[in-house]
Amino acid sequence: MPLPPICTTFEPYFLLSDERLQDIVNHFRKEMEEGLAGYGKDVAMVPSFVTGVPDGTEEGTFLALDLGGTNLRVCEVRLFGQHKFEIKQQKYKVSDELKEGEARILFDYIADSVDAFLTEIGSDISSNEPMHLGFTFSFPVEQTAIDAGKLLTWTKGFNAKHAIGNDVVKLLQDAFDRKHIHVRCSALVNDTVGTLLSRSYQSGPALIGAIFGTGTNGAYIDKTRTVQKLGEDKIKQAEAGGEHAGQFMVVNTEWGAFDNGRHCLPVSIFDNKLDRESINPRKQAFEKMVSGMYLGEITRNILLHLIDSSVLFNGYSSKTINTHYGYDAAFVSAVEGAKSPEEVKKLIISQLGVKAEHIGEGDVEIVQWAIRVVAIRASKLAACAIAAVVQHTGNDKVPKDEEDKGVDVGVDGSVAEFLPNFSERVSEALAVLLGKEGGKRIRMGLAKDGSGVGAALTALQAKKAMDKRTEGKSQFVPGKKGYN
Ligand SMILES: Nc1ncnc2c1ncn2[C@@H]1O[C@H](COP(=O)(O)OP(=O)(O)O)[C@@H](O)[C@H]1O
Incomplete structure (x- = not known):
């Protein structure tokens, strides 16, 4: 059965075009640069003082x-x-x-x-x-x-x-x-x-550590000098004072707050409702489209809207669907991983509490559609964050004079671990954003x-840094053993 037209009208907010993704990456890079240059920015780009x-x-x-x-x-x-x-x-x-x-x-x-x-x-x-x-x-x-x-x-x-x-x-x-x-x-x-x-x-030096769990955020390693907001004195101090004269610093991006100003993220009525009813309205805009805490809730808002529009479950809801945060992202994973429409129907009955007699022809497909588009958007946006960091650090280019070791990204969190197709969809979007060859160079692996x-x-x-200060010497030989 074809989806009701009301569903397809919402698709542009979820099935983002390649141009839209590239536009998001460009904005991402701009906000990252702003965060490195000054304090109080949405993407805060927090120096961790970890120097390797x-x-x-x-x-x-x-x-x-x-x-x-x-x-x-x-x-x-x-x-x-x-x-x-x-x-x-x-x-x-x-x-x-x-x-x-x-x-x-x-x-x-x-x-x-x-x-x-x-x-x-x-x-x-x-x-x-x-x-x-x-x-x-x-x-x-x-x-x-x-x-x-x-x-x-x-x-x-x-x-x-x-x-x-x-x-x-x-x-x-x-x-x-x-x-x-x-x-x-x-x-x-x-x-x-x-x-x-x-x-x-x-597994050896990585470029990015990313979390896709209750929230989402990422850290990466940059040149200390790039963190301009530290000011010349602090930069020099950090470069000289690290355990091993650190030219590098790990930066915690706080990318969950990307585009709080709503310049480029695809904010649908379902996102607006979620945001308004959250304890932190107008904050963590990116996180609210990507992370585990919100994926179930976005789909709940979609299902409610479709029920109220009388195109789903004959207009009947359930206690779970009516409840704020009534179910979580585990349901999204379960539906995405279901092997057959019958299995999804069982999940709708057992986990959403919808009565079997209210599930009409085509309803299972509508639920699958809602879940799928929300999951696809989350993974594509996750790829935008990774691509922005890869481009910002110049790692989108194959090194000329050295062996190409690729780019390693450590990920953690239930969404990355359990949401079916998440990493495949991220890889597909990375191929769009960084080119086919560029996309292949990014290795994502769980870092539990x-x-x-x-x-x-x-x-x-x-x-070690403390011992060095008190003893005047380090036990580590930079670049040989220990941190590099
Ligand atoms: N099977 C699952 N698939 C996707 N998300 C899940 C799953 N189970 C739990 N979650 C979501 O993951 C979040 C918990 O993330 P997790 O990475 O386990 O811990 P942390 O709280 O440390 O981020 C919760 O918001 C929950 O909704």
Whole structure:
């Protein structure tokens, strides 16, 4: 059965043309450059003060903490060198009261969770020194050192009071100190930076670490000099003062806020409704079209509109479909992965709670269509972000005098991992944006545990820099062993 005309009228917002994609990439590059030049921009381009990526030989045991996903995660990470590691971890629930209450209470809870981990799981770290901890904090932060950064805004359902504008490392360290927990937060890490480091540790130097999970964001490695907003003094300091005179710096793009000004993203009525009803209207515009927190909700808005227009389910809805965030992106993955229309029909009944007698001829196809166009748009937009970074860093060109090693992109998050066809669609769009040959040079691979391993690797880099400051010498030979 052909789709009702109302569906096809919405397709231009989802099935983006090649020209439209290229236009988005051009805007992306412009906003990235603005973020590198000045503070307070939508695409914040946050310098991480991480001056290189690991090569897999690093060793040591560190604590890691991950806040920003569905759960709070406390880990102990053992790096064995030879690209190998081991993680002990425990997850702790973060209630809505904690997410929206006083920041001090949230950080006390985090410190208590680390304490509980050390008591219940135990640690292999035996030293009188405080234990070094890498804090993966996956929210927009203006970082001023490897262990300091001010929270710019909450995202992903967090809204704790008296946190914005404060140094989150200090908030955490104060909580440890109040409770006499012998832990030192030595590195503040965005999950994307962690993903980039983790991927590099496991498979050799990567260019980009990208998250497609509850939210979306990416980090990449750039020349320190390109981060002009640091100013000449800080640039020189960073170039000289890194663990190994770092000409490079990992930059956390905060691309989730790309095009908050709505110059080029395809904003449909369904996106507008989602945005208006969100806790952060007019923010995270790109994230709201790409990440797991929103994919289900966009499709729910489409289904509701089609029900209200009497072209779906005979005009009957269900409690799940009527509920704000009534179902999540797992449903999108399930429908995308379904082998037959009968399977989709079963999912509509079991997961959306629609009564079998309300499902008419053609309805299953309409649901499949809604899911498919939203998933296609998410993957094409994800490709735009990757292509923008690849072009910005000049990695779209094959190097002339050296062997072409291609470009490695470490990805993490449930959307990247579980949404069927996601990586294939990203690759297809990259071929459009970078040319067939250019597209083939981009290798995307899962970098699991970025927030654990990556945080440990950053804590290691911070500890080495600290040791260097106190001892006046580094144990690492730049470019030979350890970070390069
Ligand atoms: N099977 C799935 N396919 C796609 N997205 C999923 C799936 N399961 C959960 N999600 C979405 O992924 C998000 C969780 O992302 P995940 O990467 O697991 O954690 P994090 O919270 O650390 O980003 C949720 O918003 C959820 O809606």
